Amino acid sequence: MSRYADYADNGEIFCIVEGDPEVIDVSGLIEVGEGVSDETHYIDVAQAIYFARRRHTFDTSHSIDGLTVTFSHLPKGTTVQVQGHEMLTDGDDSIEFDVPGTYAVELQHHQYLDETVEVTVE
Structure with missing residues (x-):
């Protein structure tokens, strides 16, 4: 077989x-x-x-400035999902939140293992 x-x-x-x-x-x-x-x-x-x-593991970092989270070195074509909203990345991308809190950011790319990053913005 x-x-x-x-x-x-x-x-x-x-x-x-x-x-x-x-x-x-x-x-x-x-x-x-x-x-x-x-x-x-x-x-x-x-x-x-x-x-x-x-599949590889993501080798990325993120920084937080107020209500903005910036991810560095995401592979082009990574899908980023937060609370039902989805975007496609091109490398370094920022997510702006309207409300302070802790959020789960899901990263998906066919050449990488799926990963969830928890971020807290204030």
Whole structure:
């Protein structure tokens, strides 16, 4: 029994399919190993031969100035979600809050493990 990843053009894995390549249609899929999952891996489409790669951890920092939180060094294309609002980043991005408090900021990118950062603004 073989394992295959179904993935988007950017390398994000949609799902893992198991089966016999003689029985299932594997066109457009890539064979992956036992430990590969859509939560922990992506397909590296930047190489001549595509292969599964383990997701990285975010290497970013943030600073707080009053009601503004600024994130530094977010990978381009990171989705930032706060209280149901979503934005797409291009590197260094700021979030301005209207009310002081503690907020959960969710970071998502297909090449990185999802992360939630708790920030307190005053």
